[in-house]
Amino acid sequence: MKQIISIDFYFKNLEHIPLIDVRSPGEFTKGHIPNATNLELFTDEERAVVGTAYKQESKERAIEIGFEYVKPKLIDFITKSVAIAPNKEVAIHCWRGGMRSNAFADHLIENGFEKVYVIEKGYKAFRNYVVRFFEQPFNLKILGGYTGTGKTEILHSLKKKGQQVIDLEGLANHRGSAFGGIDLPPQPTTEQFENNLFSIVQNLNPNQPIWVEDESRLIGQVAIPDAFYTKMREMPVYFLDVPLEERTKHLVTTYASLSHDQLADAISRIAKRLGYDNAKFAQEELEKRNYYKVVEITLLYYDKYYLKGLQKREDSRILEFKTPTVNPEETAGFLINLLN
Template identity: 40%
Template sequence: MFKDIALEDLFCLKNEANHTLVDVRSPKEFMETTIPGSINVPIFDDEERAEVGTLYKQKGQEEAKERGLEIFSAKLPGFITTCKQLGTPLTVFCWRGGMRSKTAATVLDLMGMEVNRLSGGIRAYRQWVVDTLEKEECNPELLVLNGYTGAGKTLILHELMKRQYPVIDLEGMAQHRGSIFGQIGINPSNQKNFESQLVQKLIEYKEHPYVFIEGESKRIGKATVPDFLMNKKEKSMQIFIDMPLETRVEHILEAYHPWEYPEKFIDAFQIIKKRIHTPVAKEIEHDLRTGNYRHAVALLLTYYYDPKYNHSTSHPNAKSLHIQAETIEEAVEKIENVVGDIFPLKNKLRETLHH
């Protein structure tokens, strides 16, 4: 018989490589929010879930159950095959730990698979996320990367991650690049998914002496950074990255690929066009329409983003230092040297990360 497990037990299992979390809710529910690291093997698709829900409201629980079982019965071979192919013990969950996860766990158990069901489902997990954020805890010191647009702050964070430094990538969690063009070509995350990932990182790094983070604004796409993290970030060590304009333009072109979404870039530019001196704005728009993206980006940086950045950066209560670099690798190496000077326990930190 399958076991019902609590969140505390789930967190222990999540640390095991040989274990898979399976969200059996519909694809739409899964996209709205899930437990980070889960995969979606739905019992109902979006239309089927709506049908069963309507039956429940109009004709009652028994009618809805019968229709739900009828739908799922036709899917059983595929559902079982998909779960078996995962090749690990499973924990299944739905919205409240109700009929969908119970049915899935029962079927998989009957097929001889090792399976648990999460008590309380995603609703219990979501409440835990909210409660955790309400504690307003961020134990490590923050090392905040700043710099003009295109300075490669996200690239630097990713390189630091590769070198096993602790990093909280807010833009990655928000699925947004933090500019008026930031959502083009990607699907921005919502607040629930953003908070779930943030909580996981805050807990993962709570024993570390420091964490790298980017100097983002409070709102990133559809996500909002909690006040306690913003307040701590503003008072933390600020590391300003200076890179040549040409390098910054190259970083932006590599990240955004404007030639793949020409109309979307033109539309987004209309939002900020009125804030740029008219002759320059006309030149930028002409460049965007004719595909001269390198020149358009250079003008946007020089006449819009750089002045805006200078106006917005103020950290009166924070220590700061400046790093000049020609490449991402050079910037990372200089940051490593800085960290080694500020935190003598760097080697001990690395041992902690490896264990």
């Protein structure tokens, strides 16, 4: 049985069943539903040929070429689909038109699949669903503080203590500075970052506190969704004021073991903002492995940069707390007590 469903119906009723994305690998890499498995009908090259035929010749010619590409793969499609959905119940989607997903669904039904759901308007419907999702209100608690405050570690401690937490930097594969991508996996596309963020937030209770780190709109090369970022900027900031010396120690522990060449490259990329004399001094200290001095120099810039962003908020929205050391577990407990 084949059934056409909306993306809303899928998330409310069928998210537990396997989901197959039949778009090309390039489409999938740019952005996909986080729990989907890519089982492409066409390769990127084949899709380009079919698309050209559709535009320059006719829909019928495109279908004819597409069938020639697909015919040798039909048995393989069944084998792989059974591996993905051994119970022979599966949801399928393509880009938006439904031609690929419906053809794939019909093939599965003809070969023993009992229930096949096709998501109407496909991945495009999902993207619209994501955009609308972030427009709803969220009870955000913004964790702020200068670089080196240990905000990411505090978020992890909050989560261990049962709090709802969103680790934006973890989702972005980036620590949020010129040094932020060192020794981390490549960043997702902004589109995929939004998709992954959606998959986390949809499982949280929007009425209960949700802790999230204060961020710029960009984390490395990916952007926080506009609607969600606007809500972050509207909410009060729990600003942790940790002494420079303690933050320096924490950053040395975090960064001293990372790639020396990439640290040097990061300093070069912010040379203009540091001031060329400061950047040169930082490079010299890096060569000496004097990481404390390197951190002190770069914090001059990052503290000014963060303070500039903080000053754009209303003073009444900044809740400042003196914190003598970087102690994630203790700070997490303190923050939880503030909510009670």
